[in-house]
Amino acid sequence: MGRITLEAVTKRFGEVEVIPPLNLDIDDGEFVVFVGPSGCGKSTLLRLIAGLEDTSGGRILIDGKDATDTPPAKRGLAMVFQSYALYPHMSVRKNIAFPMRMAGVPQDEQDRRITAAAKALNLTDYLDRKPGQLSGGQRQRVAIGRAIVREPAAFLFDEPLSNLDAALRVGMRLEISELHNRLKTTMVYVTHDQVEAMTMADKIVVLRAGFIEQVGSPMDLYRAPKNLFVAGFIGSPKMNLIDGPEAARHGAHTIGIRPEHIAVSPTAGTWQGRVGVSEHLGSDTFFYVEGTGLAETITVRAGGDIDLHHGDTVFLTPDAAQMHRFDDTGARIA
Amino acid sequence: MARASSRRSRIGYTIAAWVVALTLFFPILYTIITSLKTEQEAISGFSLIPSFTLSSFEAVQTQNNYWRPFTNSVILAVGSTILALIVAIPAAWAMAFSPTKHTKNILMWMLSTKMMPAVAVLVPIYLIFLRTGLMDTRIGLTVMLMLINLPIVVWMLYTYFREIPGEILEAARMDGASLKDEILYVLTPMAIPGIASTMLLNVILAWNEAFWTIQLTTTNAAPLSAFIASFSSPQGLFWAKLSAASVMAIAPILIMGWFSQKQLVRGLTFGAVK
Amino acid sequence: MATRQTAGLARLMRAPAIILLLIWMIVPLGMTLYYSFQNYNLLNPAAISWAGWFNYQYFVTDPAFMAAIRNTLVLVLGVLTITVVLGIAIALLIDKPIWGQGIVRILIISPFFVMPPVAALIWKNMIMHPSYGVFADIARFLGLQPVDWFAQYPLTSIVIIVAWQWLPFATLILLTALQSLDGEQMEAAEMDGAGAISRFVHLTLPHMARAITVVILIQTIFLLGIYAEILVTTNGGPGNASTNLTYLIYRAARLNFDIGGAAAGGIIAVILANLVAIFLMRAVGKNLD
Numbered sequence: 001m002g003r004i005t006l007e008a009v010t011k012r013f014g015e016v017e018v019i020p021p022l023n024l025d026i027d028d029g030e031f032v033v034f035v036g037p038s039g040c041g042k043s044t045l046l047r048l049i050a051g052l053e054d055t056s057g058g059r060i061l062i063d064g065k066d067a068t069d070t071p072p073a074k075r076g077l078a079m080v081f082q083s084y085a086l087y088p089h090m091s092v093r094k095n096i097a098f099p100m101r102m103a104g105v106p107q108d109e110q111d112r113r114i115t116a117a118a119k120a121l122n123l124t125d126y127l128d129r130k131p132g133q134l135s136g137g138q139r140q141r142v143a144i145g146r147a148i149v150r151e152p153a154a155f156l157f158d159e160p161l162s163n164l165d166a167a168l169r170v171g172m173r174l175e176i177s178e179l180h181n182r183l184k185t186t187m188v189y190v191t192h193d194q195v196e197a198m199t200m201a202d203k204i205v206v207l208r209a210g211f212i213e214q215v216g217s218p219m220d221l222y223r224a225p226k227n228l229f230v231a232g233f234i235g236s237p238k239m240n241l242i243d244g245p246e247a248a249r250h251g252a253h254t255i256g257i258r259p260e261h262i263a264v265s266p267t268a269g270t271w272q273g274r275v276g277v278s279e280h281l282g283s284d285t286f287f288y289v290e291g292t293g294l295a296e297t298i299t300v301r302a303g304g305d306i307d308l309h310h311g312d313t314v315f316l317t318p319d320a321a322q323m324h325r326f327d328d329t330g331a332r333i334a
Numbered sequence: 335m336a337r338a339s340s341r342r343s344r345i346g347y348t349i350a351a352w353v354v355a356l357t358l359f360f361p362i363l364y365t366i367i368t369s370l371k372t373e374q375e376a377i378s379g380f381s382l383i384p385s386f387t388l389s390s391f392e393a394v395q396t397q398n399n400y401w402r403p404f405t406n407s408v409i410l411a412v413g414s415t416i417l418a419l420i421v422a423i424p425a426a427w428a429m430a431f432s433p434t435k436h437t438k439n440i441l442m443w444m445l446s447t448k449m450m451p452a453v454a455v456l457v458p459i460y461l462i463f464l465r466t467g468l469m470d471t472r473i474g475l476t477v478m479l480m481l482i483n484l485p486i487v488v489w490m491l492y493t494y495f496r497e498i499p500g501e502i503l504e505a506a507r508m509d510g511a512s513l514k515d516e517i518l519y520v521l522t523p524m525a526i527p528g529i530a531s532t533m534l535l536n537v538i539l540a541w542n543e544a545f546w547t548i549q550l551t552t553t554n555a556a557p558l559s560a561f562i563a564s565f566s567s568p569q570g571l572f573w574a575k576l577s578a579a580s581v582m583a584i585a586p587i588l589i590m591g592w593f594s595q596k597q598l599v600r601g602l603t604f605g606a607v608k
Numbered sequence: 609m610a611t612r613q614t615a616g617l618a619r620l621m622r623a624p625a626i627i628l629l630l631i632w633m634i635v636p637l638g639m640t641l642y643y644s645f646q647n648y649n650l651l652n653p654a655a656i657s658w659a660g661w662f663n664y665q666y667f668v669t670d671p672a673f674m675a676a677i678r679n680t681l682v683l684v685l686g687v688l689t690i691t692v693v694l695g696i697a698i699a700l701l702i703d704k705p706i707w708g709q710g711i712v713r714i715l716i717i718s719p720f721f722v723m724p725p726v727a728a729l730i731w732k733n734m735i736m737h738p739s740y741g742v743f744a745d746i747a748r749f750l751g752l753q754p755v756d757w758f759a760q761y762p763l764t765s766i767v768i769i770v771a772w773q774w775l776p777f778a779t780l781i782l783l784t785a786l787q788s789l790d791g792e793q794m795e796a797a798e799m800d801g802a803g804a805i806s807r808f809v810h811l812t813l814p815h816m817a818r819a820i821t822v823v824i825l826i827q828t829i830f831l832l833g834i835y836a837e838i839l840v841t842t843n844g845g846p847g848n849a850s851t852n853l854t855y856l857i858y859r860a861a862r863l864n865f866d867i868g869g870a871a872a873g874g875i876i877a878v879i880l881a882n883l884v885a886i887f888l889m890r891a892v893g894k895n896l897d
Contacts, residue, residue: 052504073510085505089523097518099509146509348706352854354698355715358775361730362718364742368734380745425625432618440626447633451881453854454874457861458639481632488625501659513617542723544836549862563725563840573740576733580726591721592714602777603822 001063002154002186003028004049006087010057011044011210017212018044021058026154026188026203031180034190035197036207036233042190043158045207049188050079050156073102078147079093081155082163084139086131086146092118093127096145103150110149116144120179137168144179154186161196173199175225195232198222206230230329231256237299238285239324246294252325252333259301261322269315273298275308289314362584369577378575390578400579403561407583409472410547410557411540415487421480422487423529427521429488430495430531431503433462441492442487452482452545463550469552475547479540487536490601494528509587531597538598541587558583636877643871650865663872667860675848676856677880679763683852684831688824690771694810695778695814695823700808702779703786713783720776728840731769732758762842762850769837774830778823785819786812825888832881853877 004026026032034042047053048061051072060068065073078099085093093114099112118124121141131139140160147155157176161169177200180187191197192204197204198218206213206221206229214226218234225231231239239256247255253306263269264287273292278285283304288297299315308314325333356363368376369391370384394400429437459478468474498521506520544559551560562583565576591598647659661855667673719727735742736757744754757765789812797807835854838844844851844859851859857877861870 050504052507072504072507073512077508079505079508081501081505083499083501085499085501086526087502087506087520096509098506102510102512102515146505150509294553342879344705344707347701347704348708350887351702351704351706351712352708354701355712358772359715359718361727361735361772362722364734377740380742380749421625421628424621428621430619432615434618436617440622444625444629446885447629449829449881449885450633450637451854451874451877453835453857454878454881455636455640456857457643457867457871457874458636460861461639461867472755481628484625484629484632487886542721544724547834548725548836548839549858559723559725559836562723562729562837565729573733576729580730584722587723588718588721591717595713595717595780598717598720599781602826603781 001028002026002152003061003063004154004188005061005064006049006058007061008058009045009048009055009060011041011048011053012056017210019048022210022212024205024215025213026186028186029184031044031187031189031200031202032205033193033197033201033203034188034205034207035194036213038192039209041210042192042207046079046158046188046190049313050077051075066284076153077156078150078152078154079158080140080143080147080160082159084131084143084160084163086139086142088131091128091130092123092134092142092145095131096141098222099146099150113149114145116147120148121145121175137172138162139197140164140172141175144176147186148179148183152185155187157187157189158200159190159192161193163190170191176200184239195236198234204234206233224332225256225324226295226332228254228256231324231326237301240295240298242294242298247325250323250325253328254326254330256324256326257318257322259299261319262298262300263317263319264300264302264306264308265317266312266317267315269317271298271318273314273316275310275312275314278308280304287314289316292316362588365577365580368574369581371574371577373572373574376577389584390574394575394579394582397575398561398579400561400582403556404582405556406472406555407525407541407557407559410476410479411537412553413472413476414483414540415536417476417480418484418487418536419491419529419533422484422491422532426488426491426495430498431491431500441489444488448485456549459546460549469550470552472555475550475555475557478546478550479543482541482543482546483536486539486601487532490532490535490597491528493600494532495525497528498524531594532601534594535597535601538587538594573588639877640871640874643867644875645869646871648867650867659868663868663875664789667869667872667876672848672851672856676851676853679848679850680832680852680854682763683767683834684828686767687774687831688827690767691775691778691827692820692823694771694775695782696820698779699786700777700783700812703783713780717776717780719772720774720780722773724773724836725840726767727773728837731765731772732841736765758842758848762846766834766837766841766850768832769841770834773837774827777827781819781823782816785816787816828884828888829881831875832884853880 006022006024008021008023009019010017010021017029022045034045044053048055051067051070055068058068059066059235062070062077076106079141087098090098096114096117097110100113105113114127115124118127123138123141123145125194126134126138126142131142134142143160157334160176161172164172173196175186176189178272180200189196189200201218203215204218204221205215208229214221214230221230221234225234225239228241232241237259239258240256240262241256247253271292271294273289276288276290276297281304285302285304285306287302287308289300290297292298298316302308327333353417354489364382367382367384370386370388372385372387375381375385429441461475463469466474502520502524503516506516511520541557542559544563547557547560548563551557556564562579565579644663645659645661647655647657647662648732649655690777698716702709702716706712722730724863733741738744738754738756738759741757743757747754755761793811794807796809833854835858838850838852838855839858842850844855848856853873854877855871857870860866860873
């Protein structure tokens with residue numbers, strides 16, 4: 001079981017309030033991603049759950065029991081750190097065994113779990129190596145192995161992929177998702193990368209300056225961002241945001257339209273502009289259209305075989321049904 | 335072409351470097367050579383080939399009771415180092431792993447105590463030693479050497495401990511390690527190399543300390559630095575014997591020093607250059 | 609990381625070192641300050657009386673004082689110049705691909721590990737002695753009159769000895785800095801058409817600025833306290849020709865038994881050391897993060 005409830009949890013560093021009173025429910029077995037720009041308090045929130053930081057107010061419940069003042073080791077949670085935090089003087093086997101050794105798990109049970117974890121994580125051949133002799137991806141797996149063998153109520157991940165190169169990151173993303181499908185254990189995952197959030201999460205928590213901006217499934221957030229911040233943060237390439245008379249025409253302070261919701265035509269359409277840079281990805285093409293008078297550039301997604309070049313005149317037609325409208329406070333107009 | 339010219343320049347650099355190195359090392363080398371000469375050879379003009387006699391070494395030990403200052407040097411250097419570590423390890427540890435907003439200031443202040451000229455406190459220290467009976471005692475001088483090197487020891491340990499990532503300690507805490515387990519299984523093994531380097535450097539510094547050892551000892555607790563300084567007038571020892579005494583005084587530290595070049599840079603620059 | 613339990617423990621662990629150093633700093637300095645205002649001579653210990661500023665006046669107006677200040681400056685600046693300039697040159701040389709680099713390094717670093725009294729005695733007797741020293745042998749070989757170094761050039765001789773002791777330190781630190789210089793940066797500069805000299809001036813020197821700063825700062829602290837080298841070789845003479853401030857105060861305290869005078873000298877030394885420290889920190893502070 002791994003249900004985590006935060007009730008009016010607050011964190012201050014001296015005078016500075018980094019987390020204003022915050023409420024959140026994480027259900028058993030859920031994969032929850034905290035996402036937001038750096039400094040938004042997402043890592044602090046995770047560390048509060050882990051018990052590595054003291055709360056300044058409020059309660060943290062784990063499976064209904066108040067764990068606010070429980071030391072980290074007694075909360076039944078396992079954490080994977082950004083730097084992996086492997087013990088450099090211990091072999092892989094000893095690293096994975098360490099939490100069990102601390103908990104007094106019998107030796108044969110330790111061996112059984114190490115063997116199982118090593119097999120699941122492709123580490124069998126590396127058990128006697130020191131962390132210094134492993135690649136980044138392998139170190140990451142050892143850190144996960146060390147977390148798995150504890151059979152925790154929930155896993156906490158603090159930006160675990162940020163030290164890996166792009167190709168490895170995609171691979172590890174899949175491995176962690178697969179692990180979640182297999183173990184069905186609660187996972188709380190912190191990242192600044194909205195792609196990781198979109199691809200892995202059951203539930204995304206978007207944070208800014210300690211406030212929760214929106215909580216919901218990836219597609220909820222994508223389809224109905226509650227405010228301008230979430231609209232701009234979720235989705236790649238970013239949503240086009242347009243102010244001024246064009247927005248007023250739709251009865252809003254700002255309108256937002258995603259690149260894939262704009263039709264492109266060389267002959268006719270609502271907005272006129274010039275093709276700037278175009279990025280051909282094969283399946284898709286992204287055009288950055290200039291000179292529309294609406295915004296600096298409008299990003300548009302079109303098919304892979306469209307034939308438009310730098311400097312060509314182009315006409316854009318937004319899909320009105322897919323348009324997002326926001327008022328002058330940035331809140332979504334329903 | 336390119337290969338040949340780079341080889342030629344390498345030969346040039348090698349010759350130049352060896353000339354510089356041998357020139358700088360020459361006074362030490364010549365002292366070693368002279369220590370292996372007879373007194374007669376030693377004063378009969380320049381010669382790099384001694385008769386390889388060990389008589390000077392024997393003479394220094396029998397006539398001048400060399401072992402007493404040698405033992406004193408060992409006791410003072412090792413004793414003051416151990417004392418300094420006992421005080422400095424917890425302090426450096428706390429500052430590295432539980433820093434407060436004053437930690438930087440405390441470290442700078444410790445460094446500033448090193449800037450106080452020793453001679454400025456010569457009068458009170460001398461009088462205190464005189465009146466409390468600490469004068470010419472090993473214990474008094476050990477404490478003294480510990481105090482003068484304490485800032486360097488704290489700084490050096492601090493820079494080493496700082497390199498142990500905080501996340502590892504947090505990982506240990508998450509893994510259920512108590513403070514005792516954390517220290518025993520995680521921190522100590524990771525800190526030992528840094529502590530060993532600090533120890534080595536401090537032994538070197540304490541062994542070579544010459545101001546306080548000369549001021550605060552006469553015969554009983556005098557280490558090698560004070561013992562050798564008492565031969566400033568040539569009637570004490572002759573050339574070969576003086577060389578033998580010098581070689582014995584510097585050999586242990588020279589060898590230790592060769593093994594601790596890297597740590598030396600770090601320790602003496604308070605971690606500013608690594 | 610700073611949870612409530614660890615903070616208290618940390619305070620307890622820091623305390624001994626801080627308290628010891630605090631005592632070590634305050635008690636003797638306070639006593640020095642106190643004695644500096646007393647008429648107190650160990651030859652006549654019963655007659656202690658308030659002296660006002662007399663000790664300071666006496667110490668500062670002593671002709672030996674100005675000589676000592678001058679000698680201290682010559683000693684510090686002379687050694688700093690020699691060690692920094694030669695240190696850079698030697699560091700550049702042994703950073704080149706040479707055969708036997710490890711041994712060369714060991715030979716060059718060795719003088720630093722020689723304790724001051726031994727270094728002084730080696731130079732005094734083996735190298736600079738007017739009849740048996742190597743310099744005298746060389747002079748005779750060239751048909752010249754051997755130089756009596758410590759009688760004719762006492763301060764220069766001490767500068768040479770001390771520079772020999774500290775040159776390895778400067779070299780080692782500058783070499784360490786040099787080795788952390790980015791090779792690609794050098795190659796980029798070469799592609800940009802920078803010659804060897806402009807690469808040295810525009811890349812190498814700025815890169816070493818921090819290390820040079822550190823060398824100057826640390827050596828100055830130690831050089832202000834040069835003592836054993838003078839004691840063993842010249843005893844501060846002839847006259848006051850090689851007496852520095854440290855040696856002058858030592859002489860007042862230990863040879864003239866003038867506790868009050870030596871204490872006043874000590875306070876002056878502290879003030880000067882602080883001036884130097886502040887001045888140095890200002891001048892070179894921008895190079896230290």
